[in-house]
Amino acid sequence: MPLGLIALAIGGFGIGLTEFVIMGLLPEVAADFGVSEAAAGWFISGYALAVVVGALGLTAATTRLPRKPVLMGLLVLFIAGNAVSAMAPSYELMMSGRIIAALCHGAFFGIGSVVAAGLVAPEKAAGAIAIMFTGLTAANVLGVPFGTFIGQQYGWRATFWAISVIGVIALVGIATLVPRLDRTGAAGAAAAPSLRRELSAFRSGQVWLSLAVTVLGFGGMFGAFTYIAYTLTEVSGFDTATVPWLLVLFGAGLVAGNWAGGRLADRSIDGTLLAFIGALVVVLALFAWLAFSPVATIVLLVLMGAFGFGTVPGLQSRVMRYAAEAPTLASGANIAAFNLGNALGAWAGGLTIAAGLGFTSPIWVGAAITVAALVVMAIAAATARRTAPLAAEQPDATAPAAPPTAPAPAAAH
Structure with a gap:
């Protein structure tokens, strides 16, 4: 199994944690910012809406760029969003951090699926995609318990710092373990695609x-x-x-x-x-x-x-x-x-x-x-x-x- 798939799975795990971890932290976050539970719930809804925007908008905007550097850039955005959430002094800045992190979610999994499929033989493509999504499924299993435990022990902000560290690990892993891929999925120099071609x-x-x-x-x-x-x-x-x-x-x-x-x-x-x-x-x-x-x-x-x-x-x-x-x-x-x-x-x-x-x-x-x-x-x-x-x-x-x-x-x- 290509080690690059593990790096992609770690990125998926961190991004999945960001989506699900807030569910176990809503009471603490709402109390800290002095807002209602309904208002705190927008940290979940706002994230989901931003995922849709990022999945289409960022993917379309980066079609001409090589996929590996794009994945690395998306992880930088992810790390920044979680750091903003960890440091946010107000509800509005916390929401901004959630949106920044969410924008990379859809684009990472969309582009990452193409990269994962390109790391293996064509007949193993679905299995490679499944390995990458294992990170997301693990986040489903661990997200709420992990976030609740860390938040109760060290405060909810510590949870977002921990997720930022996971993002850094994924960034290093992709930088070192994922080869450059051309448009056919083979390792090599990246070709320059076009948005018109993608829309086709x-x-x-x-x-x-x-x-x-x-x-x-x-x-x-x-x-x-x-x-x-x-x-x-x-x-x-x-x-x-x-x-x-x-x-x-x-x-x-x-x-x-x-x-x-x-x-x-x-x-x-x-x-x-x-x-x-x-x-x-x-x-x-x-x-x-x-x-x-x-x-x-x-x-x-x-x-x-x-x-x-x-x-x-x-x-x-x-x-x-x-x-x-x-x-x-x-x-x-x-x-x-x-x-x-x-x-x-x-x-x-x-x-x-x-x-x-x-x-x-x-x-x-x-x-x-x-x-x-x-x-x-x-x-x-x-x-x-x-x-x-x-x-x-x-x-x-x-x-x-x-x-x-x-x-x-x-x-x-």
């Missing part, structure tokens, strides 16, 4: 279908997950103190699903996506039905994470496959789609709770949205088989070979 990727109907699957697939999972704490305590009967540990189990499912999804997608991207999305529909429906059972809840919570996040390597690889001549911006767009899906799911689930339908209603909504993702994925797979059967089945289509191959999800994530 969006002429492909398969790219748009893949982005739609990302939005709907993650919209379904996060429709259920956003309000999971209420489901666990009010329906399943768990004590509030056990919720963080249950979320660690969910995160363990993410890690396992990401690994399995990457390996299986290297064999058949569309087959893996259809299987995982279909399984997620079943898991969400069972979860909504059996949420009153603590044992069933634990099992289904882990499976929800596994099948939900197991789609990430395949979705990111699929977008890159059908944007093979210009994968960078399309890959970044897929990361933006992950976050749009998160917002869609949270919004839809919130509507059902506000309507008085109970705390299992977001899970039913998530199942319905995931059914829509399955339908779109089936249409995409059928269309691909009709128009280019060889390209639809061969995983080496991610390589920009002769014409008839985000992040990718990120997401969120």
Whole structure:
């Protein structure tokens, strides 16, 4: 395994921590700045919106630049944003730090997916992307417990200093371990791409279908997950103190699903996506039905994470496959789609709770949205088989070979 993938995973881990760690620190941050919990919640919402902007804007702005220096520059931005957060004397400066750090999120995973795929043989591209996203899944598992522990022991600002140090380690790792890649993904001198060429990727109907699957697939999972704490305590009967540990189990499912999804997608991207999305529909429906059972809840919570996040390597690889001549911006767009899906799911689930339908209603909504993702994925797979059967089945289509191959999800994530 190329050591450059480890450096990319460390960068993904640090960026993932920045996104999730604030959830365990909101009470301390709100008290320090003298703001309401709702106002502090904008540190989460504002971050997510900035991820979408950065995934598209920064990726488009850097298309003419070599990818390795761009990744290093994004990490410098990440380190600066977290340092601003750590030192912020006011709510406004803290928000600025969050936005600065978020801008690099989507672009890092989008460009990093292309770089990761270029470090290995074409038939191993999805697995390489999965390794990079392992950093993000590990951040899901450790983010809230890590941030809460550090914040309680040394103050919440120490958490952001620690994340800044992780960023420095990732920066050094990428500088020393990731080779320069040309436009074909091979090590060598970087060619000069163009924004027009990158935009041409969006002429492909398969790219748009893949982005739609990302939005709907993650919209379904996060429709259920956003309000999971209420489901666990009010329906399943768990004590509030056990919720963080249950979320660690969910995160363990993410890690396992990401690994399995990457390996299986290297064999058949569309087959893996259809299987995982279909399984997620079943898991969400069972979860909504059996949420009153603590044992069933634990099992289904882990499976929800596994099948939900197991789609990430395949979705990111699929977008890159059908944007093979210009994968960078399309890959970044897929990361933006992950976050749009998160917002869609949270919004839809919130509507059902506000309507008085109970705390299992977001899970039913998530199942319905995931059914829509399955339908779109089936249409995409059928269309691909009709128009280019060889390209639809061969995983080496991610390589920009002769014409008839985000992040990718990120997401969120």
